[in-house]
Amino acid sequence: MSLDPARYAELFRTESREQLATMNRSLLLLEQGGADDQDSLSAVFRAVHTVKGMCATMGYHAVAEFAHELESLLDRVRRGELAHAPALMDALFAAADAFEGGLDSASDTSLATPEMTAALQRLHDVAGGTATGEFRARPQEPMAAHGALVDVAATDPLDGPGVIVRVRQSADAILPGVRAFLAVEKLRAIGAVMATSPTEEVLREATTPQAFALRLVTTASASAIEAAVRSAGDVAQVEVDASGQVRRSTRATIAVVREGEAAAVRAASRTTRFVRMDLARLDALMNLMGELMITRGRLLQLSAGIGDAALDDTLQHASRLIAELQTEIITARMVPVxxxxxxxxxxxxxxxxxxxxxxxxxxxxxxxxxxxxxxxxxxxxxxxxxxxxxxxxxxxxxxxxxxxxxxxxxxxxxxxxxxxxxxxxxxxxxxxxxxxxxxxxxxxxxxxxxxxxxxxxxxxxxxxxxxxxxxxxxxxxxxxxxxxxxxxxxxxxxxxxxxxxxxxxxxxxxxxxxxxITLAIVRALLARAGTECYALPLTHVRETLEYGGGAVQHVKGRDVLVLRDELLPLLDLRQVVRQGGAPGKAREIVVIERGDRRSGLVVDELLGQQEIVVKPFDAPREGLALFSGATILADGAPALIVDVGSLFQGT
Amino acid sequence: MASIESTADLDVKRLLLFRAAGRLCACDLSVVREIVAARVATRLPGAPAWVMGLINVRGTLLTVMDLAVRFGAPRSADGVGSVIVVAGGGKLFGLRVDSVRDVRAVADAALEPVDDQRNADGVVRALVPAGVVGDESALVCDMDAIAREALAG
Missing domain, CATH: 3.30.565.10 (Histidine kinase-like ATPase, C-terminal domain)
Structure with a gap:
């Protein structure tokens, strides 16, 4: 396993940002709802509290202290000691901004940013200068170094399903960091460690004996959990708390986790399991998917030439699997707006x-x-x-x-x-x-x-x-x-x-x-113009028609398409791509649209609809700016993707 | 302080020799990524005449330039000859040539400057005089200049 601090810092940033977004959202509701909106106020409070806990576990003490001050003020608003006024809301919004800035720079500096100090001053001014304490911008020793058992109620990572295991190491522990790390690993062998407090990174780096807590989802009994922790060595005290809601059970009591309860806990955790994934990895998956799709196209073409029924069957099956895989990957990339x-x-x-x-x-x-x-x-x-x-x-x-x-x-x-x-x-x-x-x-x-x-x-x-x-x-x-x-x-x-x-x-x-909907793979119509093939993304395609049959008329010196009650101007793909040669007889029309505008695009032949993989290419100087990218066809030849929207520029 | 040995190394360039438009040409071997057989290129509408189009090299799309056309010769037949894949001007692109000949080490001192008339607006950087790599002289092409001239931004 990796203990890369940068990884945790990234996770911290993502999660604290989410909390900040919640805070801003709730502040807005609070501003609209006025003094009676206790729900929004509580939501702001919770968000600040959660970030405070996260900062403390990361060792970002200046920001944690800022959060603490903010929390105290919010508490006074909650208890009705502070009047709900526009000036207060403005000061709270400013504090949210300073909070966000502080979080961004927390990994670089242990000092409070000037914005944080200013924002707190403003809050105190609004609140009438009766702050709960002096705000100090000074580095502190990591919380983990204090000897006492960690107050798990204050650190939200431990909120959630599972049992809470609290461990205190012997005062004479040698290499406490390694022992703590071992204890976590031992527990990992019998269950899923959902969170630790302080973070694993802090634990492993520790040079003094630690008290730490972690949340474990397991079916193992309390005695098995204790045994696992003790096997790591240098453990003075283990406390297994399965009460969930009531955290502060009597110290000496070791609650027994019943099998049924643990199973329920597992089921509950399964419904909300998420993995955060680096976007670069999703991009790499998508690229590989694209290559796979192109290869599938080639295989299908090759097998058509062979005509072996068993081969065709297997390929059909593989194609279906590839299509499903593609849907899964695209879905994995989707996020709500x-x-x-x-x-x-x-x-x-x-x-x-x-x-x-x-x-x-x-x-x-x-x-x-x-x-x-x-x-x-x-x-x-x-x-x-x-x-x-x-x-x-x-x-x-x-x-x-x-x-x-x-x-x-x-x-x-x-x-x-x-x-x-x-x-x-x-x-x-x-x-x-x-x-x-x-x-x-x-x-x-x-x-x-x-x-x-x-x-x-x-x-x-x-x-x-x-x-x-x-x-x-x-x-x-x-x-x-x-x-x-x-x-x-x-x-x-x-x-x-x-x-x-x-x-x-x-x-x-x-x-x-x-x-x-997605950038990398688009559905497109493949159209032939002379010997060349172009891809027309369906985003701007309305329908397709056969050329002729009275639909095309000559009006005022130019060809127009009569479609239902509309007269649409006609463009010829051959002319659009500046291609010479005589057009074929049986031609087809693609009705393209952008906003209210529609046009008919005349092509020599439609070669079908297909999912195409969009690939970048280096455009030449002076080349027509009509293409949004290129793709690779089943036979391996590149084809240009027409930016249909841009065809309306000239008309 | 450079040692005598390394200074001597710097003075020698490894050149890839190839033939385009009936001429012996060369480029720095260090910018060459690979050499593939020429294939039918997809035309890029509106592009300058010497831009042949796009080719697919194992899933990467490369814009290919025809050096012969740039030197005033007629366009080469599709799918004949070789494409040298080179890095230049921060881009990867293809250069279609008739045939690839050889790799030769040439001392910097042996290179001659080209006069303005024959440098083809900067595309030719230097001249290897006759007698150094064979009976013919060779035009040393500048891949950065080619990328700048043919490709957008």
Whole structure:
């Protein structure tokens, strides 16, 4: 087993961040709910308490002390000694930020950060200067070095199913660290060690005799547990506590774990077992999966040439297994969007306050799942969109009231599934985009023909996404530098998605980001143009049709497709990829769409639908910027993946 | 302080000799990753003429350049000759050549500068004069310059 401190530090960071997110979320609820919201207050309290315990076990004493101070103040709020006021909430939010900063730097320094000191001072000022104690920024000896039995009630890692085993080593123990490590290993042989306090790392490094506790899930009897611990040597006292809820059982009593109870405990722990996994490992799995899929394609092609029934059967079976494996791996990479969305309420609150706006922020579709790597990338663009909505969309309260709207604006962030894509939508009920002003600016900049009278949504998006074309009267701290929408669009397109805009005048603005569910493997249509094969991701494919049959008409010098009641412009894949030669007779049409816009893409032949593995390639200078990547076909030849969204740029 | 021996080592370069567009060419062996048989490349629309396209080398997609076209000769036939896989300009790419000849150690002092007319805008870095690696002179190609010229960012 590994005892790499960096590993624990990483785990600590991840888990403390989760607690911080809970804290922020609960603070927001508390702010909305007011003084009566005891649930939210308790949730804040719990989060701070948990992080305090984690910091203590990691030896991050400055942060632990900060948490302790924070806890004391929260306790006074809970007991009604402190008035629930906006100033207090602001100070608590500031403390949450300082807390987060402190946690980030905890592994580098044992001192309190200036932000932490300032945040506590602010809290004390709000609280009337009657803090429970002086906050000191000084390094302390690790908690484990104190001789007494560890107070397990204060350290949350020990909360959970299993028995608590408390061990005190003999005062004359030689190599106590090694002995403690051995004891943990001995217990591991008879059960699952869920947590230790202090951490295993601290234990192993210890140079003085230790008292430590750990949580063990096992079917072994208390005497067997004790025997296992004692076999490690230099053990003065062992206490096995199976009471679960009542932790402080009489010392000398060794409770007997009944088989039935232990089985129930095991069953309970099974339902909530998670393994944290490095994203790089998931990426490696996905890459191997991709190679396996390409190899499968080749095998199927080879076996078709051989025509052996037994071989075909076996291959079919292998194919099914590979498909299942692929689904499992993709599922393993999926995470709910709330993991990123959860930090937005706080951000929106702060930005709204700064801008003097009143906003009800709603998140919908929190449980929609997205590939981990996509989710990581999408946070920043969404922040841009939220800031734009707050800054330019939602009006100041008095303006809203004058316009007959409620004083508080409504800002909705939603996630939804739509076929092979996920839609992330930011909509506000603000003033909408001033089309006339954008048109004037765009015409002045030469982006739009002077004869254009009005911009449709698509043109509007293209204009506001143009670098340097901002209609904001003043450049604010938040947005309005004219890079927002441009940056969003660039990012989203790099992820194989697209941005759509809808802005009915006076009725607000809705920006929709459409993303593929996963980056590495996409479902695509393979289309032939001449001798070349191109992949068209299904994200932007609506349907396919046979060419001819009266559907294609010649209107005003160009071919259009009559589809139900619509006239769609037609593009020819051969021309798109600048290919010469005469087109074949029997051709097919792929109806592609982006937002409200649809087009027909004429291809020579459709070669079927397939899951393709997206691979990067070094694009040549001056090459057409129409491709989002490439893939390897069953015969081993590379094929380019057409970024269907970009085909609308030219039309 | 470099010793005399190591200074002597530094003065000698190992060059891979190959033939492209009927000329003897060379590049530093240190940038060569492998040599594979030429295969049909997938065309990259809009790319400069000497960019042949993409090939698949055991699951990695490489952009292949045809050195012959860069030197003004007609495009080589698909799937004929060899592709030298090289690292240059922070990228991995392929260079299609007619044939790969030999590896030879050449003293730095033996290399001659190329005049502006024959350096092909920086793609040719130096000249190995006739008599050093054979009867012919050889053009030493600069893989960084090739990557800069052919590939985006």
């Amino acid at each position: 709330w993991q990123v969305f959860d930090r937005f309420p706080r951000l929106v609150r702060d930005a709204a306050r700064q801008l003097g706006k009143d906003v009800n922020f709603v998140i919908e579709g929190k449980d929609i799942e997205l590939d981990r790597s996509l989710l990581d990338e999408i946070g920043e663009p969404v922040v841009h969109l939220l800031r734009n909505a707050l800054d330019h969309g939602i009006e100041a309260p008095e303006v809203r009231v004058a316009a007959g709207k409620p004083a508080a604006g409504r800002l909705v962030l939603s996630a939804a599934r739509d076929r092979a894509s996920v839609l992330i939508r930011v909509s506000d009920d603000g003033r909408g985009i001033d089309r006339a002003k954008v048109l004037a600016r765009a015409q002045a900049a030469g982006l739009v023909d002077a004869t254009v009278r009005e911009l449709d949504d698509e043109q509007l998006l293209r204009c506001i996404a143009h670098p340097g074309l901002s209609t904001a009267e003043q450049v604010s701290d938040l947005s309005g530098r004219g890079v927002g929408v441009d940056a969003v669009q660039t990012k989203v397109r790099a992820l194989g998605g697209s941005v759509e805009l809808r802005s009915p005048p006076g009725l607000g603005t809705t920006m929709t980001v459409r993303l593929p």
